[in-house]
Amino acid sequence: MIIKIDFGDDFIQFISCSTKVGRKINCIEKDFLKWIFDEENNTKYWL
Template identity: 45%
Template sequence: MIVKVDFDYEDDIEYMICPAKVGRNINRLQEEFWDWLFNRKNQHPYWCKYEKDGNVIYGVSYRTDAFIYWLNNVRFNRGKSVARLIKVPKSPPKKTIRF
């Protein structure tokens, strides 16, 4: 299943492909991803930190590749990739998510 991933900017779009079983639950999976992404106990490369007034502030910087990383290595970590980025879809997307 092809999933369109929209970002804040109108022309900022990426596409991913995944099995239909994953695509049907893409909105629930996106919520689980956010829970994982913003949990400070999880060590991942998407953390950004900076210092303000002597305090360390944490944030995240991510794109579709972070969601795909999570799907393939955290949520469905059975050694087989379930999702990947694609440049141009060969058919219209069946689902859309927004980051």
């Protein structure tokens, strides 16, 4: 599985890994995005 990681500002990294690892990375990314955009978290000091 090839995974694309976009860091913004035209910096994109591609990594190759097993499908099992790729699925775990995708799950971690989804959980992280849910956590970041959860309004119940204290975001007062976040940029």
